[in-house]
Amino acid sequence: MEYNHKDIEARWQQFWKDSQVYRAEIDKSRPKFYVLDMFPYPSGAGLHVGHPLGYIASDIFARYKRQKGFNVLHPMGYDAYGLPAEQYAIQTGQHPEVTTRANIARYREQLDKIGFCYDWSREVRTCDPGYYKWTQWAFMQMFNSWYDRSQNKARPISELEAHLAARGTEGLNAAQSKELHITAAEWNAMPEKERRQALMNWRIAYQGNSVVNWCPKLGTVLANDEVSEGVSVRGGYPVEQRQMTQWLLRVSAYAQRLLDGLETLEWTDSLKETQRNWIGRSEGAEMRFKVKDSDLELEIFTTRADTVFGVTFMVLAPESKYVQQLTTPEQREAVEAYLEQVRHKTERERQIEKKVSGVFTGAYAINPLSGKEIPVWVSDYVLAGYGTGAIMAVPAHDSRDYAFARHFNLPVVPLIEGADVSEECFEAKEGIICNSEGPTLNLNGLTVKEGIARTKQFIEEARLGKVKVNYRLRDAIFSRQRYWGEPFPVYYKDEVPYLMDESALPLELPEVPSYLPTESGEPPLGRAQGWHTPDGFPIELCTMPGFAGSSAYYLRYMDPHNNDALVGREANDYWQDVDLYIGGTEHATGHLIYSRFWNKFLFDLGLVCRDEPYRRLVNQGMIQGRSNFVYRIKDTNTFVSRGLKDQHDVTPIHVDVNIVSNDRLDLEAFRAWRPEYKDAEFILEDGEYLCGYAVEKMSKSMFNVVNPDDIVERYGADTLRLYEMFLGPLEQSKPWDTNGIDGVSRFLKKLWNYAEKALADDPQRPATPEELKAVHKLIKKVSADVENFSFNTSVAAFMVALGELTATKKASRHALELFVRVLAPFAPHISEELWHQLGHEGSVVDAEWPSWNEDYLKESVVKYPVSFNGKVRFTIEQPADAPREVVQEAALSNPAAAKWLDGKEPRKIIVVPGKIVNVVV
């Protein structure tokens, strides 16, 4: 019988479905193992061959763990809220839910064909009311919580109110938007509205007026991780800075814990490093500069406290509140003009130009250490959102300050001995300090490091400021002026936000007649009929961002049908956390930060049992496309083969990779591809047309998209799975090239032939030593490889082992059975088929993972024999703990060594303490 993948795969996929073998239930008699894929956003284009890479890897691991005796949870779902569906809805008027549903159906169909062992009974969709009820619920908990820095955890807002009523802000150590001083008496006298406004200063989900990334084209604000190089990640539209009232999550309160938690995780160093950079911890000092002839003080943050004597001017961010307060009447016109100019620049323009610009406010500050007067300027190179929005400028030792000083002709005072600042600044944080003596402090002669410590100490003693740790990580902007997202369970009374009652959850997304903003510029929900509470109070018009739904989905999989809790206690206690998480690095600064934050918050409230959600994380690489080109001779319809193209003036044109095989163009298919190529002429080499190629992103416009359905149809799911793993290391980016797939396809056919022989063998005949050696070597190799995610070498090991087995000319059922057990995670369909042909009931997913026996693997001890210049040199492995003489004696008396010694005395013996003896004969 021929190997018929279609027949085998259809049959066993049906069997798995009918017998529900992948269903996971709590079973306290077995250890749990939770394998999770980052769930996909179901786009309209469907899956291409690059998408399943990570899913195949996690599927292999999940099956392997199950065979090792673990109770495996391996779920899948959809991140269903998102911009593309909404944009499509705006264009077509079709409800995003309709397109999302259709896309999900298509995804499911494609996924099913590959034979994954997902427990689909646990599927979640972020746009399901039964799911987003818990997203809304989590938001409510955050609204009702504040972060206590003393206890380092989130606490109920009622406890904060009690504190304020009893002692005001005294003794309060909380994460907050700004420093407030309120006495108990003041608090108790406050009307309800004012109290609620004040509490926003501490809530973990709070409303704040801050500078945000506004994308006019998308008509919404965006979080920092949704903006890259000044344009939106989705769509690539320009983004500008705007001051707006928004919902935010106080992620910054968790900055230190998010940093510390990384130490406990088995993630790659590069990913941890990316998160560390994003969190951006910097230690420094916050200090105040008095403003001349004024009661005002400017607060700044610096990491270089040692350079205060070199501060020759100060700079405010254009958005800083100090700007209005400080600007003198003479300078007001110039400052206003500058602010206007800055406002009109988009973020992208600001970044690309990098032109030095700024304006003098007319005010002077006093350098607290030197006592000198220094001018205060405004410039857009200072960011409003970081630190205090004001800086002390040290032009001699900071390149931005240096450029600014040179442009506006401000003084530059070097502070490090020997530093030449006539051409450029000296940025290195080393050297001996000079020019740093004032009435109260002298730093001359100290190193930079000593200088920083000394100054920090002085600042605290002299009450000029305090030592402070700053983080780059900002609070996450949580409102989106869009339709297709979770509605906020919030209404407004007296213009102050109130939470709805929990019984109102889920607050379902209403229908709207159009998905565009309203005429008055309100979000699309402004068009919804009856979008108010029964009492007539208006409901929030913004919806939540994409990361809201994906932040706790891993918890929901543990207990997806629970209507009373996000996750039940019993389910959470059993499944605990994700043991293995697989997905792309693109989520490093978005989802993976927010999700960790969200989980830590729930942990603080005692709702989940683990502080970190994803213990081990593996990033699969991107699969790129491999595009093919034909070369058209200019102004003709003649195409010249790759090798001859330099002799002509040609234009390369992308050609569909599906009509090219091994870079050879199918001429007839090409003529039929497009009407304009119907009469194409070709200049061939050796009778063939060779196409050029390039590695590019896989996309429709490059005609290099390969669809997994086509591969499954032609070669089978097992072949697809093996080939995706065989392509190269999982973590590495690599181009897809269908050409190599014949190799694994042949392997499965050979296996099928071998199995036919083995199945016909006498069941009583024991396996030969050669067979046992081949199979046990395989088990050992694959066991180690799977643990290390080295799936490509596993696939190679299968090929080698099969080659060795066929070379023995024997084929026993015993060898086949062991082979099938280790192959099962990689190629489940053919393994299931052979497992049953071997006479087993049940599924191969429950076949025990075999162990190997070292006795079958023993080899000669003589290794690496080399001969050179008439000498022979070989190495003998010996036990590590024996003394040199013993090792040498044992090595020379070894029978295998005798062959190489050939009766002669060795000329030189090198004993390497530990394990190796080199003998030169």
Next chain:
RNA sequence: GCAGAAAUGGUGGAAUGGUAGACACGACAGACUUAAAAUCUGUUGAGGCGGAAGCCUCGUGCGGGUUCAAGUCCCGCUUUCUGUACCA
């Protein structure tokens, strides 16, 4: 600029400090076939010696170093990819 990863045949890629190039593709040659496809066998890093079995030299981006032994470890470069950036 900063951070991380990487560089090995025509191609994708293997190598706990121990015979570099496993495995696969492609290519070449052969078998089967009227022929093609499929399948099978052999060769395939470069250069050289030999009738042959076989043997020698050189070879893992570049330059140094450690070691009996380096693709692997250390120092200094070059290039590529990824992330990030007026973060004071």
